[in-house]
Amino acid sequence: MAGFAEWLQATSLSVTFQSLSWFIPLLQSIHIIGIGVVFISSLMICLRVLGRMRADEPFPAVWKRFAPWMWSGLVVMLITGILLIIGEPVREFTAFSFWLKMTLLAIVVAITAILGRVLLPTAPGPGASFSGGAKTAAVAIVVLWVGVIFLGRAIAYDVEVWGSLSHHGET
Amino acid sequence: MAVPGFIQSIEATGIAEWMRLSVKAMPIVESIHVLAAATVFGTIFIVDLRLLGVPGGGRPFTRISDEMLRLTWIAFALAVITGSMMFAPNASTYFVNTAFRLKMLALLAAGLNMMIFQLVTYRGVGTWDDSMPPRAARLAGVLSILLWVTVVFLGRWIGFTKGYNFDAAPPPDMNFEF
Numbered sequence: 001m002a003g004f005a006e007w008l009q010a011t012s013l014s015v016t017f018q019s020l021s022w023f024i025p026l027l028q029s030i031h032i033i034g035i036g037v038v039f040i041s042s043l044m045i046c047l048r049v050l051g052r053m054r055a056d057e058p059f060p061a062v063w064k065r066f067a068p069w070m071w072s073g074l075v076v077m078l079i080t081g082i083l084l085i086i087g088e089p090v091r092e093f094t095a096f097s098f099w100l101k102m103t104l105l106a107i108v109v110a111i112t113a114i115l116g117r118v119l120l121p122t123a124p125g126p127g128a129s130f131s132g133g134a135k136t137a138a139v140a141i142v143v144l145w146v147g148v149i150f151l152g153r154a155i156a157y158d159v160e161v162w163g164s165l166s167h168h169g170e171t
Numbered sequence: 172m173a174v175p176g177f178i179q180s181i182e183a184t185g186i187a188e189w190m191r192l193s194v195k196a197m198p199i200v201e202s203i204h205v206l207a208a209a210t211v212f213g214t215i216f217i218v219d220l221r222l223l224g225v226p227g228g229g230r231p232f233t234r235i236s237d238e239m240l241r242l243t244w245i246a247f248a249l250a251v252i253t254g255s256m257m258f259a260p261n262a263s264t265y266f267v268n269t270a271f272r273l274k275m276l277a278l279l280a281a282g283l284n285m286m287i288f289q290l291v292t293y294r295g296v297g298t299w300d301d302s303m304p305p306r307a308a309r310l311a312g313v314l315s316i317l318l319w320v321t322v323v324f325l326g327r328w329i330g331f332t333k334g335y336n337f338d339a340a341p342p343p344d345m346n347f348e349f
C-alpha cells in the first residue's frame with residue numbers, strides 16, 4: 001500500500017493537485033458541506049425510526065424526502081474524497097484513521113441500505129412503534145456517522161490520536 | 172496590526188494552556204466542531220430549502236422550522252464552545268488572520284439575515300405556511316445557504332493560513348508509546 005501511495009503521489013495528476021495551493025482546502029470544504037447534507041439526511045431518517053421526528057408522517061414519505069439527498073451527498077463526498085486522496089495519497093494511506101473511517105463508512109452504508117430495503121415495504125404507520133431491531137440499527141447508523149466524522153478529522157492528527165498504530169511519517 | 176490586550180490575555184487562560192499542552196485536545200475539539208458545523212449547516216439547509224419551496228407542498232414551514240431549529244441551536248452552541256477552545260491558545264494570531272475575520276463577518280451576516288427574516292418576513296407566515304413562500308422569504312433562504320457555505324469554506328481556510336503561532340514555545344516532548 002505504501003508503494004502504491006508513493007506511485008500515486010508521483011503521478012502527474014497528483015503533482016498538479018499538489019501544486020495548487022487552493023485545491024485541498026477547496027475540496028475539504030465541499031467535503032464538509034457534503035457531510036452536513038449526508039449526516040442530517042441520515043439523522044432525519046433515523047429519528048423517524050426512533051419516533052422522535054415527523055412521527056405523523058409515514059416512514060416511506062420521510063425516506064423519499066431525505067434518502068435522495070443522502071445518496072447524492074454521498075456521491076459528492078466520494079468524488080471529493082477520491083480527489084483528496086489523489087492530492088495527498090501518502091497522508092491518507094498511512095493514516096490508521098483513514099482505514100478505520102473507510103471500514104465504518106462501508107458498514108454504515110450497508111446498514112442504511114438494508115434498513116431502507118426492509119422498512120420501506122413493512123414500516124408501521126404513523127403513531128405505531130418500530131421494532132427493537134430497526135431502532136437499534138437507527139442508533140447504530142447515527143453513532144457510525146459521528147465516528148466517520150471524528151476519524152475524518154483525526155487523519156490530520158493520526159500520530160497524536162493513535163500513537164504507534166499510525167504510519168504517518170514513516171515513508 | 173495591534174492586538175488588543177484582552178485578546179492576548181485569552182492566551183494566558185487555563186483553557187488556552189490546556190489546549191496547548193494536551194496532545195489529544197485539539198483533534199477531539201476540532202472533530203466536535205466539524206460535527207457541530209455539519210449539524211448547523213444540514214439543519215438550516217432543510218429550512219432554507221423549504222423557504223425555496225423544496226419540497227413543494229406537504230409539511231408547513233413553521234413545523235419544519237420548529238423541528239430543525241432546536242437541533243440547530245444546540246449544535247451552534249457546541250460550535251461556539253469548541254470554536255472558542257480552538258481560538259484561545261493562539262488568540263492573537265487568529266485575531267489578525269484574514270480568513271478568521273471574514274468568517275466572523277459571514278457569521279454576523281448570516282445572523283442578521285436570520286434576524287431580519289424572523290422580525291419582518293416571518294410575521295406574515297400565516298398566509299404562506301402551507302404554500303410557496305413569498306419573494307422576501309425565498310431571498311432569505313438563498314442568502315442563508317450562500318452565507319453558511321461561506322462560513323464553512325472560510326473555516327476550513329483558517330487551517331491552511333497562519334492560524335498557528337509559529338513563534339510559540341515548542342510543545343513538550345511527546346511520548347507516543349501508549
